Every structure is written in C-alpha cells, then in structure tokens.
Amino acid sequence: MKTPGATERVHPADDASIERAARSLAAGELVAVPTETVYGLGADAANPAAVAAIYSAKGRPSGHPLIVHLADASHLGHWAREIPEGARRLANAFWPGPLTLILPRTALAGDAVTGGQDTVGLRVPSHPVARALLAAFARLGGLGVAAPSANRYGHVSPTTAAHVASDLGGRVAMIVDGGRCDVGIESTIVAFVDGRAVLMRPGGIGADAIARVLGRAPEPPGADAPRASGTHLSHYAPRTAAFLVDAHALATEMLRLSERDEVVAVLARRAARPAGFDGPWIDAPGDAEGYARELYANLRALDTAGADAILVVAPPAGADWDAVRDRLARATHRG
Numbered sequence: 607m608k609t610p611g612a613t614e615r616v617h618p619a620d621d622a623s624i625e626r627a628a629r630s631l632a633a634g635e636l637v638a639v640p641t642e643t644v645y646g647l648g649a650d651a652a653n654p655a656a657v658a659a660i661y662s663a664k665g666r667p668s669g670h671p672l673i674v675h676l677a678d679a680s681h682l683g684h685w686a687r688e689i690p691e692g693a694r695r696l697a698n699a700f701w702p703g704p705l706t707l708i709l710p711r712t713a714l715a716g717d718a719v720t721g722g723q724d725t726v727g728l729r730v731p732s733h734p735v736a737r738a739l740l741a742a743f744a745r746l747g748g749l750g751v752a753a754p755s756a757n758r759y760g761h762v763s764p765t766t767a768a769h770v771a772s773d774l775g776g777r778v779a780m781i782v783d784g785g786r787c788d789v790g791i792e793s794t795i796v797a798f799v800d801g802r803a804v805l806m807r808p809g810g811i812g813a814d815a816i817a818r819v820l821g822r823a824p825e826p827p828g829a830d831a832p833r834a835s836g837t838h839l840s841h842y843a844p845r846t847a848a849f850l851v852d853a854h855a856l857a858t859e860m861l862r863l864s865e866r867d868e869v870v871a872v873l874a875r876r877a878a879r880p881a882g883f884d885g886p887w888i889d890a891p892g893d894a895e896g897y898a899r900e901l902y903a904n905l906r907a908l909d910t911a912g913a914d915a916i917l918v919v920a921p922p923a924g925a926d927w928d929a930v931r932d933r934l935a936r937a938t939h940r941g
C-alpha cells in the first residue's frame with residue numbers, strides 16, 4: 607500500500623501508463639479504473655490481501671461481495687463453476703457491457719471477494735481503458751480485477767477521475783483517468799438461482815432487453831435471492847438531505863423550505879428555473895439515458911453547493927427510468 611498522499615493520477619491513459627497500472631495491480635496495489643458505468647476501485651481478485659485493502663480504502667464493512675471484472679468471457683470458467691444456459695446467452699448478448707452475472711463460484715473466488723457466499727459477481731466491462739488494463743493484467747497472469755464503485759462507502763458513485771480523487775485520493779496507488787463514464791450508473795445485476803434469472807439491480811441494460819434474450823422476464827428478487835449491498839436503502843447518497851418531489855409540487859416545496867431560511871438546491875428535469883430563485887439549480891436531460899449519465903455528477907455538484915436541502919424532481923413512470931428511479935429512491939431515502 608502507498609502512504610497517504612501518494613496517489614498517482616494518470617492522464618491520458620496511454621499504453622505505458624496502462625502497463626504501469628497493470629503491474630501495480632499485479633503487485634497487490636489498488637488502482638481506480640474507469641468503466642462505462644462508474645469508476646471502479648480495482649485490486650487483483652485472486653489476492654485476498656489486495657481485496658482486503660479495497661474494504662479499508664472504501665471504509666466498507668467486510669462481508670459485502672464484490673464484482674470481478676474480466677478481460678473477456680473466456681475467463682468465466684476460472685471464477686464460475688457452473689454457467690447456466692441463460693447466463694451464457696446474456697453474456698453473449700451484452701458483454702462487453704454494463705451487465706453483472708451472479709453465478710456459483712469456484713475455489714478461486716475466495717471469501718474476500720464473495721463475502722463468504724457460494725456465488726460470485728462477474729462482468730466484462732466495455733470501456734476501452736478498462737479493457738486495455740484488464741488485457742494488460744491478463745498478460746501478466748492476472749485472472750480478474752475485483753472492483754466496487756470507487757467511492758467512500760455509502761457515498762455517491764464516481765463518474766469522473768476527479769470524483770475518485772475527492773473520495774479516495776491518498777488511499778489508492780493510481781487513478782487512471784478515462785474521462786467521464788458513458789452510462790453513468792452501475793451495471794444491471796442478474797443472478798441465476800436454480801437456473802432462474804433474478805434481476806438484483808436495475809442498471810444500464812433494461813429488464814426488457816434481458817427478457818428478449820432469455821425469452822422470459824427476469825424475476826424480482828425473492829427471499830431465496832443472494833444478498834446485494836446495493837439493494838440496501840440509503841446507498842448512493844449525497845451528504846446534504848435530498849428529497850424527491852413531484853414536478854407540480856416543486857414550487858410549493860421550494861417556497862416552504864425558503865420560508866424556513868433553508869438554502870435549497872434543485873435537480874430539475876426539462877424545467878425552467880423559477881423567476882427570482884437564485885439558488886443552485888441543475889436542469890438535467892429529459893431522456894433517461896442522458897439523465898443517468900449525468901446523475902451522479904449532478905448530485906455531487908449540488909451536494910457541494912452549500913445548500914441545506916436538495917430537491918430532486920421525480921422522474922416519470924416507465925421502464926426506461928427504472929434504474930434512475932432506483933438510484934434516486936436510495937439517494938433520497940431517510941433513516
């Protein structure tokens with residue numbers, strides 16, 4: 607581990623710096639890696655000491671399972687002892703890309719990575735820098751990179767290298783800067799329980815797209831589904847109190863808070879700033895994809911705007927907003 611303050615920020619991510627990052631991973635160090643969803647805090651998944659360092663850097667309680675990132679699907683067999691037909695179909699359809707599969711683990715997937723469960727989370731990311739780094743790590747004999755989102759535990763996930771630096775600067779050996787993440791929210795997680803597909807976390811790939819590939823809709827998580835930390839409420843939360851409000855109630859709610867002398871910040875959607883309001887205001891994109899891409903950067907910006915409360919205009923109903931609604935429900939959960 608590096609001493610505090612020794613984080614190297616790598617930009618641009620050229621061949622030489624990717625090679626250095628791969629060697630750093632092979633040496634058991636932590637490297638923050640851009641993916642198409644969010645930045646990941648990477649460590650050699652086959653090295654329990656390196657994986658343990660992830661937990662201390664994040665301040666995350668141990669026992670939470672991590673996702674192992676693979677250079678390509680040919681590495682699946684190292685980590686999964688059983689690959690149901692449906693899982694193979696999803697991997698073929700969506701890898702590389704924002705899909706995580708939860709599958710029965712091999713002995714290589716140790717307790718540090720799986721949280722002691724009999725399953726392991728696996729994904730092949732599509733971000734070119736992640737792919738190059740995973741390939742370079744594989745050339746050094748690496749089999750997979752365990753990486754949770756590169757934020758302090760419970761905080762908003764990072765979608766730029768600057769977000770990572772503000773949460774984890776001094777706690778990681780390197781931050782590889784791959785620009786802004788394209789999807790902006792975490793991968794869709796599908797677990798296979800007795801051959802049945804269970805949607806554990808909505809994400810960049812919609813349930814409808816998964817249903818098309820499987821020929822049936824994935825089930826909602828039931829009592830027999832594996833645990834997932836991202837399914838706890840009050841994850842992905844800004845430090846400022848955040849509230850979901852319906853668009854038609856926004857003006858009333860703004861007035862109510864400002865009468866109590868509270869400084870209000872607003873994450874709106876396709877709305878004009880009301881005349882006379884001079885507080886922090888972000889008008890987010892009106893489409894679900896664009897909204898998701900900018901969501902965490904917007905929450906982080908409003909979180910540091912000096913407001914007492916963040917009002918988030920509730921997104922519309924409709925399946926394409928499922929993942930955004932899921933993250934906003936957690937970001938605004940009280941208690």
Ligand code: TXA
Binds near residue numbers: 645670706756791
């Ligand atoms: O897009 C993503 O998935 C990002 C990027 C970095 O790949 N990673 C990410 O990791 O979101 P993290 O640790 O913040 O969330 C991983 C989620 C957690 O909800 C965890 O509980 C679940 O995956 N998970 C991982 N392995 C699991 C397993 N064996 N059983 C159940 N849930 C698992």
Ligand code: MG
Binds near residue numbers: 754763
């Ligand atoms: Mg996370």
